[in-house]
Amino acid sequence: xxRKLKKILRSNNQKNKQTTTGDQTTSPADKTPISKNIDExxxxxxxxxxxSFDVVFREFSIxxxxxxxxxxxxxxxxxxxxxxxxLSPLMKESIDKYYESLSVxxxxxxxxxxxxxxxxxxxxxxxxxxxxxxxLMEGFDHAVAFGLQKWDQRSIEExxxxxxxxxxxxxxxxxxKTNATMLRRRIRSPQFKMKTKQIGRYTTTEIAICYVEGLAxxxxxxxxxxxxxxxxxxxxxESTYLEEMIEDDPVSPFPQVLRSERPDTAAANLLEGRVVxxxxxxxxxxxxxxxxxxxxxxxxxxxxxxxxxxxxRWLRFVFLFIALMFPAVYVALMTYHxxxxxxxxLFSIAASREEVPFPVLVEVLLMEFTFEALREAGLRLPKxxxxxxxxxxxxxxxxxxxxxxxxxxxMVIVVAITGIASFTIPRYTASVSIRLLRFPLIxxxxxxxxxxxMLGLIMLGTHLCTLRxxxxxxxxxxxxxxxxxxxxxIVRAPWYKLxxxxxxxxxxxxxxxxxxQKPGPKKGMGD
Amino acid sequence: xxxxxxxxxxxxxxxxxxxxxxxxxxxxxxxxxxxxxDLWIVPITASIAGFLALFVIIQLHKYFPKKTFIQYSEKIIxxxxxxxxxxxxILFFLQTTSVMFRQYAEFVSGNFLLKTPSxxxxxxxxxxxxxxxxxxxxxxxxxAQLFIPTVTIxxxxxxxxxxxxxxxxxxxxxxxxxxxxxxxxSSSPAAWFSExxxxxxxxxxxxxxxxxxxxxxISIVSVVILMVITNITSLFxxxxxxVKLTYPIMSAARYISVGDFFEHLESVIMAIWVLSVFIKISxxxxxxVLGTAQWLELSNYKPLVLPFGFLLTVMSVWTxxxxxxxxxxxxxxxxxxxxxxxxxxxxxLVVAKVRKLSTTH
Numbered sequence: 001x002x003r004k005l006k007k008i009l010r011s012n013n014q015k016n017k018q019t020t021t022g023d024q025t026t027s028p029a030d031k032t033p034i035s036k037n038i039d040e041x042x043x044x045x046x047x048x049x050x051x052s053f054d055v056v057f058r059e060f061s062i063x064x065x066x067x068x069x070x071x072x073x074x075x076x077x078x079x080x081x082x083x084x085x086x087l088s089p090l091m092k093e094s095i096d097k098y099y100e101s102l103s104v105x106x107x108x109x110x111x112x113x114x115x116x117x118x119x120x121x122x123x124x125x126x127x128x129x130x131x132x133x134x135x136l137m138e139g140f141d142h143a144v145a146f147g148l149q150k151w152d153q154r155s156i157e158e159x160x161x162x163x164x165x166x167x168x169x170x171x172x173x174x175x176x177k178t179n180a181t182m183l184r185r186r187i188r189s190p191q192f193k194m195k196t197k198q199i200g201r202y203t204t205t206e207i208a209i210c211y212v213e214g215l216a217x218x219x220x221x222x223x224x225x226x227x228x229x230x231x232x233x234x235x236x237x238e239s240t241y242l243e244e245m246i247e248d249d250p251v252s253p254f255p256q257v258l259r260s261e262r263p264d265t266a267a268a269n270l271l272e273g274r275v276v277x278x279x280x281x282x283x284x285x286x287x288x289x290x291x292x293x294x295x296x297x298x299x300x301x302x303x304x305x306x307x308x309x310x311x312x313r314w315l316r317f318v319f320l321f322i323a324l325m326f327p328a329v330y331v332a333l334m335t336y337h338x339x340x341x342x343x344x345x346l347f348s349i350a351a352s353r354e355e356v357p358f359p360v361l362v363e364v365l366l367m368e369f370t371f372e373a374l375r376e377a378g379l380r381l382p383k384x385x386x387x388x389x390x391x392x393x394x395x396x397x398x399x400x401x402x403x404x405x406x407x408x409x410x411m412v413i414v415v416a417i418t419g420i421a422s423f424t425i426p427r428y429t430a431s432v433s434i435r436l437l438r439f440p441l442i443x444x445x446x447x448x449x450x451x452x453x454m455l456g457l458i459m460l461g462t463h464l465c466t467l468r469x470x471x472x473x474x475x476x477x478x479x480x481x482x483x484x485x486x487x488x489x490i491v492r493a494p495w496y497k498l499x500x501x502x503x504x505x506x507x508x509x510x511x512x513x514x515x516x517q518k519p520g521p522k523k524g525m526g527d
Numbered sequence: 528x529x530x531x532x533x534x535x536x537x538x539x540x541x542x543x544x545x546x547x548x549x550x551x552x553x554x555x556x557x558x559x560x561x562x563x564x565d566l567w568i569v570p571i572t573a574s575i576a577g578f579l580a581l582f583v584i585i586q587l588h589k590y591f592p593k594k595t596f597i598q599y600s601e602k603i604i605x606x607x608x609x610x611x612x613x614x615x616x617i618l619f620f621l622q623t624t625s626v627m628f629r630q631y632a633e634f635v636s637g638n639f640l641l642k643t644p645s646x647x648x649x650x651x652x653x654x655x656x657x658x659x660x661x662x663x664x665x666x667x668x669x670x671a672q673l674f675i676p677t678v679t680i681x682x683x684x685x686x687x688x689x690x691x692x693x694x695x696x697x698x699x700x701x702x703x704x705x706x707x708x709x710x711x712x713s714s715s716p717a718a719w720f721s722e723x724x725x726x727x728x729x730x731x732x733x734x735x736x737x738x739x740x741x742x743x744x745i746s747i748v749s750v751v752i753l754m755v756i757t758n759i760t761s762l763f764x765x766x767x768x769x770v771k772l773t774y775p776i777m778s779a780a781r782y783i784s785v786g787d788f789f790e791h792l793e794s795v796i797m798a799i800w801v802l803s804v805f806i807k808i809s810x811x812x813x814x815x816v817l818g819t820a821q822w823l824e825l826s827n828y829k830p831l832v833l834p835f836g837f838l839l840t841v842m843s844v845w846t847x848x849x850x851x852x853x854x855x856x857x858x859x860x861x862x863x864x865x866x867x868x869x870x871x872x873x874x875x876l877v878v879a880k881v882r883k884l885s886t887t888h
Contacts, residue, residue: 336639339791448643448651450794451635454801455655462659465669479669480534
């Protein structure tokens with residue numbers, strides 16, 4: 001009995017695999033044809049959709065004579081449109097004369113813009129699962145699928161994880177088509193292309209590979225498609241599923257693709273020659289290739305005046321290092337290099353540490369763990385309780401622990417500043433990596449002091465130098481150095497200076513604008 | 528074997544720290560012994576050895592553009608003699624690299640981590656370097672490009688903070704004892720400059736084929752400039768007493784005081800110095816591993832990286848302690864380094880010229 005079950009499951013899996021990887025029209029499972037006999041078709045369909053309450057079968061007669069069947073999935077199709085544009089014209093007696101072939105019917109009777117003729121069950125179930133209503137008719141070995149999908153979707157909201165102060169407020173939502181439209185509305189050129197593809201044995205999730213023809217290097221596009229092609233997975237529910245399958249170096253704490261829920265960020269990256277992958281069911285799109293510096297940039301950099309943008313960028317780099325190293329440096333200074341701390345400060349720290357029973361390392365770990373736990377708890381708890389947690393955190397951990405002599409006040413300050421610093425990193429995935437890497441550095445600092453921190457940083461630097469994202473060195477344009485590209489990394493140069501697209505991704509089509517557009521009275525006069 | 532490519536700038540930076548990293552700490556005192564207040568001129572005269580080594584290697588490189596020293600020695604003096612010579616070279620690189628580890632360990636354990644056993648200090652560095660060397664020349668080049676500019680800028684900043692302590696009078700009288708003491712004092716740094724020979728192991732991987740000479744010269748000049756700055760700093764701050772200090776620059780760092788808040792920055796000096804020592808050791812470690820792989824005609828050098836890491840750690844524990852090491856650097860290095868870095872390559876070049884080897888290998 002069990003063996004039989006397994007066999008069925010296996011064949012089922014194989015069938016699904018073929019639908020995802022093979023070409024739709026040539027796979028053998030595709031060959032199951034639609035019969036001319038409508039009763040047989042109905043029987044087959046009912047068997048396929050056994051125990052699926054949401055699949056609706058509606059029998060009706062075309063022109064009061066011929067038997068026909070409408071199949072759709074409840075909640076995924078637009079019922080009003082079906083009634084108005086499919087059922088009511090087909091049931092009229094006057095269409096009798098068109099009942100000779102499907103194409104004639106489609107051409108003359110059915111007032112639906114997106115129509116597809118289907119000749120196999122495979123394609124039929126696929127269309128059905130995308131919410132398309134299907135009509136089968138007696139005497140025809142073709143079915144018709146109508147593009148009348150409609151389902152509830154979250155309205156377009158402000159992206160939560162990537163807020164900007166001034167700038168577009170739209171964020172992607174979970175529906176691929178809506179997301180694609182948002183990109184199309186930003187890049188209206190016909191050279192903006194979107195190729196679709198299905199991934200997932202069971203989910204057959206639709207993804208779209210977007211690029212601008214003439215900007216994206218064809219080899220990059222090919223590489224992206226190849227890497228996606230290899231994926232054979234049960235389901236894709238979020239972009240990280242794909243991210244981890246297409247990364248260059250899977251054992252790295254650093255994300256090698258950029259994930260964003262901002263259409264403006266995605267569009268800007270498309271214009272720099274990168275490739276965007278939209279995945280149905282998640283608001284986060286994948287942008288490849290990515291560099292470390294791309295993870296450190298926010299849309300706000302470009303929506304502020306360039307001087308402010310530059311200053312904020314520098315601030316972020318400083319706080320990146322604080323988030324990474326501050327507790328480690330504190331441990332190193334307190335354990336090995338007390339002489340570096342100014343005397344007055346050293347005295348006050350020593351005084352507040354007098355009652356603390358733990359060594360600095362234990363104290364740091366205690367506080368860091370507590371802080372991370374508070375942050376995690378704050379994320380998971382319902383909003384109403386969230387504020388309670390922060391009160392408990394601030395009062396109990398901050399005040400009471402210090403008064404009780406469990407931790408010292410400077411330690412609280414160190415952990416708090418580190419916490420704030422990690423929030424300045426604009427990408428959540430990057431900030432998680434930095435939070436993780438803090439702990440090995442703390443241990444190294446307690447073993448070897450500043451030397452340990454340096455060795456840790458060297459390891460980190462070396463690792464970053466080995467990383468690549470779709471062939472682009474992760475630290476470019478700093479290492480390998482490309483001097484002219486630094487003006488969009490170290491500083492944010494004004495737009496009239498950014499004539500060239502970024503190195504590597506932009507080499508295919510170097511210039512993004514006409515040179516010499518710096519505004520000024522002399523040029524404006526036209527002399 | 529090595530598929531990576533480096534840019535001329537990366538090569539220059541790697542060579543820069545391969546020379547400068549250890550020189551900057553120990554050598555001012557050694558130079559000051561003979562040259563006294565003229566020690567700032569010494570790097571300039573000593574750099575001649577660097578230019579010579581560069582010239583010889585570039586000439587040899589022209590004969591065999593895609594081969595390293597180990598590989599083309601075979602073409603010049605025949606297979607068996609070349610194998611023996613290469614083996615001696617590998618032993619030599621093994622020894623010099625382990626001396627570098629020892630210098631590093633002596634410096635760190637003598638000044639900062641007094642109680643940490645030196646094997647921990649050496650092994651941790653060996654591990655980090657092995658990590659970089661495994662990545663190949665490309666990764667070493669990129670890390671150098673990432674770290675060394677930062678190191679240099681921080682170093683110059685620290686020197687600016689020392690301006691208060693400097694006394695220009697310490698420089699006079701210039702050429703008090705004529706030119707001879709300067710030439711004598713040059714012997715030790717000249718030995719270091721001849722280390723430029725290892726550029727032979729980078730030239731085949733250079734992206735811009737013709738840029739070797741240009742970037743080599745830039746690299747030497749930058750080393751000279753930084754050495755002069757270092758010497759002038761220790762001369763201006765300490766004057767004649769430079770001789771008595773083991774690490775003049777470190778001692779100078781103790782004088783730094785910025786706004787009465789940043790004081791005792793020796794640890795910072797150590798921290799940034801570790802970065803450039805890391806590059807130096809990685810470069811030599813890479814040369815050692817690559818050279819061995821080419822000597823054994825292996826298809827890949829990566830399996831050799833970890834074993835050599837262990838070997839280097841052990842060898843550097845065997846290496847004598849600081850006083851003996853300083854003595855060694857003063858008495859032996861001026862002879863054995865130029866022998867391997869300058870004399871033997873020159874002989875090879877002469878042989879190649881005499882045998883009129885064609886340049887189309």
